[in-house]
Amino acid sequence: MKIDQSQPLEYSTDQNQLNILGFWIFLGAEIMLFATLFTAYFTLQGRTGSGPTPGEIFEITPVLIETIVLLTSSFTIGLGVHAMRLGRKNAMLTFFGITLLLGLVFLGVEIFEFTHYYHVGATYQTSAFTAALLTTLGTHGAHVTLGLFWGLFIMIQVKKRGINPATANKSFIFSLYWHFLDVVWIFIFSFIYLKGMM
Amino acid sequence: MEFFERFAIPHPSPAIYASMVAIAVVSIGIVVGLTYFKKWGYLWREWLTTVDHKKIGIMYLISALLMLFRGGADAIMMRAQLATPDAKLLDAQHYNEIFTTHGVVMIMFMAMPFIFAFMNLIVPLQIGARDVAFPRLNALSFWLFFVGAMLFNISFVIGGSPDAGWTSYFPLAGNDFSESVGTNYYMLALQISGIGSLMTGINMCTTILKMRAPGMTLMKMPMFTWSAFIANIIIVFAFPVLTIALLMGTTDRLFGTHFFATTNGGMDMLWANFFWIWGHPEVYILILPAFGIYSEIISTFSRRNLYGYKSMVASMVLISLLSFLVWTHHFFTMGQGALTNSIFSITTMAIAVPTGVKIFNWLFTMWKGKIRFTVPMLYSVAFIPLFTIGGVTGVMLAMSAADYQYHNTMFLVAHFHNTIIPGVVFAMLAGLTYYWPKFFGFMLNEKIGKSTFWLLTVGFVLAFFPMYITGLDGQARRMYTYSEATGFGPLNMVSFVGAALMAIGFVTIVYNVYYSYKNSPRNIGSDPWDARSLEWATHTPVPEYNFARIPQISSSETFWDSKKNGHQLFKGELKEIHMPNNSGVPFIMGVIFFIAGFSFVFALWVPAVIALIGILVCLALRSFEQDHGRHISVEEIKETEAKIGGAK
Numbered sequence: 001m002k003i004d005q006s007q008p009l010e011y012s013t014d015q016n017q018l019n020i021l022g023f024w025i026f027l028g029a030e031i032m033l034f035a036t037l038f039t040a041y042f043t044l045q046g047r048t049g050s051g052p053t054p055g056e057i058f059e060i061t062p063v064l065i066e067t068i069v070l071l072t073s074s075f076t077i078g079l080g081v082h083a084m085r086l087g088r089k090n091a092m093l094t095f096f097g098i099t100l101l102l103g104l105v106f107l108g109v110e111i112f113e114f115t116h117y118y119h120v121g122a123t124y125q126t127s128a129f130t131a132a133l134l135t136t137l138g139t140h141g142a143h144v145t146l147g148l149f150w151g152l153f154i155m156i157q158v159k160k161r162g163i164n165p166a167t168a169n170k171s172f173i174f175s176l177y178w179h180f181l182d183v184v185w186i187f188i189f190s191f192i193y194l195k196g197m198m
Numbered sequence: 199m200e201f202f203e204r205f206a207i208p209h210p211s212p213a214i215y216a217s218m219v220a221i222a223v224v225s226i227g228i229v230v231g232l233t234y235f236k237k238w239g240y241l242w243r244e245w246l247t248t249v250d251h252k253k254i255g256i257m258y259l260i261s262a263l264l265m266l267f268r269g270g271a272d273a274i275m276m277r278a279q280l281a282t283p284d285a286k287l288l289d290a291q292h293y294n295e296i297f298t299t300h301g302v303v304m305i306m307f308m309a310m311p312f313i314f315a316f317m318n319l320i321v322p323l324q325i326g327a328r329d330v331a332f333p334r335l336n337a338l339s340f341w342l343f344f345v346g347a348m349l350f351n352i353s354f355v356i357g358g359s360p361d362a363g364w365t366s367y368f369p370l371a372g373n374d375f376s377e378s379v380g381t382n383y384y385m386l387a388l389q390i391s392g393i394g395s396l397m398t399g400i401n402m403c404t405t406i407l408k409m410r411a412p413g414m415t416l417m418k419m420p421m422f423t424w425s426a427f428i429a430n431i432i433i434v435f436a437f438p439v440l441t442i443a444l445l446m447g448t449t450d451r452l453f454g455t456h457f458f459a460t461t462n463g464g465m466d467m468l469w470a471n472f473f474w475i476w477g478h479p480e481v482y483i484l485i486l487p488a489f490g491i492y493s494e495i496i497s498t499f500s501r502r503n504l505y506g507y508k509s510m511v512a513s514m515v516l517i518s519l520l521s522f523l524v525w526t527h528h529f530f531t532m533g534q535g536a537l538t539n540s541i542f543s544i545t546t547m548a549i550a551v552p553t554g555v556k557i558f559n560w561l562f563t564m565w566k567g568k569i570r571f572t573v574p575m576l577y578s579v580a581f582i583p584l585f586t587i588g589g590v591t592g593v594m595l596a597m598s599a600a601d602y603q604y605h606n607t608m609f610l611v612a613h614f615h616n617t618i619i620p621g622v623v624f625a626m627l628a629g630l631t632y633y634w635p636k637f638f639g640f641m642l643n644e645k646i647g648k649s650t651f652w653l654l655t656v657g658f659v660l661a662f663f664p665m666y667i668t669g670l671d672g673q674a675r676r677m678y679t680y681s682e683a684t685g686f687g688p689l690n691m692v693s694f695v696g697a698a699l700m701a702i703g704f705v706t707i708v709y710n711v712y713y714s715y716k717n718s719p720r721n722i723g724s725d726p727w728d729a730r731s732l733e734w735a736t737h738t739p740v741p742e743y744n745f746a747r748i749p750q751i752s753s754s755e756t757f758w759d760s761k762k763n764g765h766q767l768f769k770g771e772l773k774e775i776h777m778p779n780n781s782g783v784p785f786i787m788g789v790i791f792f793i794a795g796f797s798f799v800f801a802l803w804v805p806a807v808i809a810l811i812g813i814l815v816c817l818a819l820r821s822f823e824q825d826h827g828r829h830i831s832v833e834e835i836k837e838t839e840a841k842i843g844g845a846k
Contacts, residue, residue: 018331022404025434029396033438036475040446040457040468047463049456124455128463131455135446149814153821166824 003165008085010172012165023173027180034184037136041192044128051127054196057120062113063193066106067185073102074182081175089163093155096171099178100151103144110141133192140188143181150174204800208358208378209291218355247780249333250742254340255318256637261344262312262626265303266704268351272300274701277661281694283682293678294361295354295380301364302384305480306391307347309618312626313487314343314395317402317426319637323733323740324420326411326749331404333778339394339401341788346391349795353383357800360384363676365473366447368458368466373451379799385448386795392440399433402426411732413751417511420731420754421497421504425490428514429483432521436479443472452801467532474525482521485617486514488625489556492578495632496560498729499575500567503755506559513552520549530598531605539598546596553589557582572727573647577628580655581620588616591666606676609669612662619658627654627707635726639739640718646710653703660696664689730758735767737842743775746835775830787816 003012011017045054080095114134117123122130154174158167207214232238245253275296279288288296318336322329330336353359360380362371371381406427410419419427446457447469456464497504504510526534526542560582569575591613595604604610627650635641665673668686680686724738735757736745747768752759759765794809796802 018404018408021408022331022400025400025403029400029434029438032435033442036439036442036472040442040472043468044457044463044465047465049462051462124449124453126462128456128459128465131446131449131457135449135455149818150821153818157822170821 009163009165009168010084013169016165016169019169019173020176023176027176030180034136034139034187037132037139038187038191041132041136044132045196047128049127049129051130052120052122054129054133054192057117057122058193058197059113059116060193060197062109062116063189066109066113067189069102069106069109070182070185073099073106074179076102077175077178081172084163084168084171087163089158092163092171093158096151096155096158100148100155103148103151103178107141107144107148110137110144136188136192140181140184143177143184147174147177147181151178204379205356207355209289209295211292214354221355242782243780246785247337247782249329249337249778249780249784251318251322251330251333251336252637252740252742254336255315255320257340258311258315258318258343259630261347262308262315263707265308265311265347269300269303269308270701270704272296272303274697276300277690277694277697279678280680280690282691283680283684283687285679288678290678291361294363294676295359297676298360298363298366298380298384299350299354302350302360302388303347304618305364305484306388307343307350309484309622309626310391310395311343311347312622313429313484314339314398316422316487316491316626316629316633317398317430319633320733321402321405321423321426322409323736323744324423324731325406325409325414326732326745326751327405327409328744328775329778330401331409332401334781334784335397335401337781337784338787339398341784342394342397342791343391345788345792345795346387346389346394349390349792349799350383350387353380353387357383365470365477367473368447368450368469369460371447371451371469372459382448382451382799385444385451386798389441389444389448390791390795392437392444395433396437396441399430399437402430403434406430411749411751414756417508418751418754418756420733421493421507421510422487422490422731424511425486425488425493425514428518429486432479432483432486432518435522436476436483439472440476443469443476446472448798452798467529470529470532471525474528475522478525478528479518479521481617482517484622486517488622489514491625491629491632492560492581493563494729494731495574495578495628496563498632498727499570499572499578500564501570501728502563502567503730503758504559505562505565506555507754509555510559513555516552517549520545520552524549527596527598527601530601543596543598547593550589550593557586572631573642573644573651574628574632576648576651577624577631580651581624581628584620584624584655584658585617588613588620591616604669606674607669608665608673608675611675612665612669615658615662615665619662624654627651630707632727633733635722636724636733636738636740639722640714640720641722641726642710642714643718646706646713650703650706650710653699653706657696657699657701657703661693661700662696664692664696725757730755732757735760737839739842741838741842743777743830743835746772746775746839772832772835774832775835776827777830778827779825781825783816783820787813790816 002014005012011020076095077099080092080099083091083095114137117130117134122133124131124134151174154167154170158171161167232241245257248254275288276293279285279293318330358378358380360366360376360383361378362376362381362384366381366384369375371384406419406423446455449455450457450459450464456462458464458466458469460466493504493510523545524542526538527546530539530542560578564579571579591609595601595610595613631642631647668689669675671684671686673680673684673686673690680690722738724736725734727734731754732749732751735749745768747770749756749767750769752765756765756767760767790809790812794806794813797804797806797809
């Protein structure tokens with residue numbers, strides 16, 4: 001394996017560069033995936049049938065907590081990648097750990113939010129609007145859940161194997177994924193929650 | 199007993215029972231044969247665990263040919279039923295199932311793997327790479343496609359075929375009107391193979407962007423690689439739409455949501471829109487690589503460089519953009535209003551412009567060329583006028599006002615077969631004949647190949663041109679019969695004769711492979727067609743590392759330059775080559791996906807959840823795995839090179 005010292009560690013081998021480009025293209029596909037979900041949501045948001053409307057079920061508090069927590073986690077993973085580039089393993093692991101904890105809090109609040117919807121009669125089967133809402137949020141939430149496991153696996157590998165081209169590459173790609181989920185959340189927050197509560 | 203009743207066929211017929219027996223006999227035959235000849239180990243080591251793009255390409259090729267016969271059997275049954283008025287060969291339900299599976303199988307499980315076969319076989323060779331960017335992901339893509347295809351194909355013997363058309367429009371495809379599990383099969387089989395296609399798209403884009411040999415700028419890529427690149431970009435942006443549409447369709451059917459239902463706010467047209475936002479780009483995913491293959495073949499057999507390289511690239515880019523802007527033309531009659539219809543009419547007609555540019559480029563490539571009418575060239579030459587007719591009828595359909603007359607008639611069926619068969623199928627067969635010697639070491643027989651070509655071309659014209667007339671006269675598509683008074687009888691009989699000729703044509707391909715395997719000479723060298731691009735610069739058969747030395751590129755026809763203008767293709771010393779290790783994980787994941795898909799089809803939640811956990815466990819194991827590949831030493835390379843024809 002040729003290691004190019006002039007590049008950051010995560011870009012330092014040919015395969016690493018391929019992995020990062022491949023992941024960017026994957027994120028392109030993910031954008032289309034969420035764009036389709038948003039399209040469905042915008043089309044169906046007014047089609048509530050006999051169920052509740054967006055304004056009747058949205059609550060600002062859990063949504064704000066989720067937003068703050070997720071945005072903060074995007075910041076901390078940025079610090080984690082910065083620490084990785086400085087070669088400071090413990091600092092990196094700490095920031096990655098904080099990121100995942102914040103992700104876990106996000107997920108907990110989201111589960112609470114879903115149970116709230118269930119109690120106010122907005123279930124998956126209630127109307128086209130609720131189905132579109134829960135599918136969009138659920139797809140994002142499933143991404144976060146998968147990310148928690150993935151991030152945990154990467155932390156274990158960094159802890160065991162140290163910061164090397166392979167683990168640095170994985171950590172960097174994971175940070176791209178995490179930032180992407182944050183970007184999607186900003187759209188969810190603005191165009192689903194805020195718009196629905198206005 | 200109640201548990202097993204769900205697996206019963208809702209509309210059994212003697213043909214289905216016969217198929218069950220045939221499937222059982224063939225499966226037992228395969229198992230017995232593999233055991234008797236002690237080939238299990240060989241199968242596992244060389245094929246099921248392979249990550250070599252050439253072997254994966256060959257597996258795609260075999261699957262595509264098998265599915266061609268499955269879809270072809272459906273086609274011949276439909277034409278036989280319609281050959282005479284008031285025929286009783288198939289009942290309405292059976293006919294519905296057959297046109298549904300015919301469409302899905304031919305598009306998703308025949309045409310798609312066929313183009314993936316050529317992308318896998320050719321692209322790394324054309325760009326001078328040793329493999330694709332993510333070899334193991336590539337294997338996983340194949341296995342997901344393969345289990346998706348198998349899942350779809352068992353539907354007609356376990357639980358019932360889908361019967362809502364290949365477009366599976368809601369509310370027809372909802373639980374109220376499609377009660378059997380058939381449409382569940384549709385949703386899940388397409389989902390699984392679609393994930394595979396998406397991963398191929400990512401893989402191929404990365405490969406083409408990052409792994410080209412030194413000197414090969416984007417505008418020096420061979421035309422097939424360009425077409426594959428554009429097609430894969432379309433895959434990356436179109437398939438996620440299908441993923442979501444299928445997800446919603448699945449939850450509507452399995453969990454009682456109301457995305458596409460007619461109650462509780464659901465919107466059936468949302469499915470139609472999503473389906474075609476994926477579906478129309480999908481058409482170009484199929485046709486662009488076909489155009490690429492024609493470009494290679496036409497320039498090789500005209501002994502001229504491709505005319506208008508830059509305009510070829512520009513027109514493909516333009517087609518890829520326009521392909522996302524035309525989806526509404528599939529349902530002009532669904533009441534969007536005049537303005538929307540007019541806009542989509544214009545975008546649709548606009549696609550004829552870049553396509554026309556390509557047609558003229560091919561003609562100018564042949565102009566004053568020294569044309570050799572080999573089998574691949576015959577297909578290419580027939581393609582140009584036939585495809586143009588298909589394109590012109592496409593422009594007719596694009597006129598939204600006139601479309602009210604053509605919509606849902608055999609005219610439409612004639613149109614899209616007229617583009618897909620001379621466009622895609624002929625290209626695949628031309629490519630098959632053209633690239634066969636590269637991968638199997640012998641040529642297919644020209645004489646048999648030419649009779650295949652004539653059978654298919656004459657058969658195609660007889661089968662589909664009459665449909666233009668019956669369609670304009672009002673024969674509806676997807677109707678299982680018609681009365682004698684309509685007068686459609688004679689022309690439908692002509693169609694049947696054409697379909698039968700095509701069926702004979704396809705059988706002669708199999709005979710050709712058998713005959714050529716027995717009789718063709720093996721000393722054909724590495725460049726039997728006197729071709730122009732890089733895939734012909736390496737040995738036949740292609741060594742696993744493709745090129746002992748990475749080639750130096752001077753133009754889009756580097757190999758031709760090296761033959762005629764003394765360009766030195768391979769420079770420098772041999773170096774150790776790094777190759778990826780084989781892995782059984784993609785195959786195992788494929789099997790688990792199959793179990794998951796099957797369990798979801800029948801709402802068997804326990805195995806479904808176990809299988810999903812199994813998939814996640816595979817992903818986790820992959821995350822922890824440390825696989826550095828292996829190295830082929832210089833001595834080993836020298837040995838291989840000496841064995842297969844001397845170092846070049």
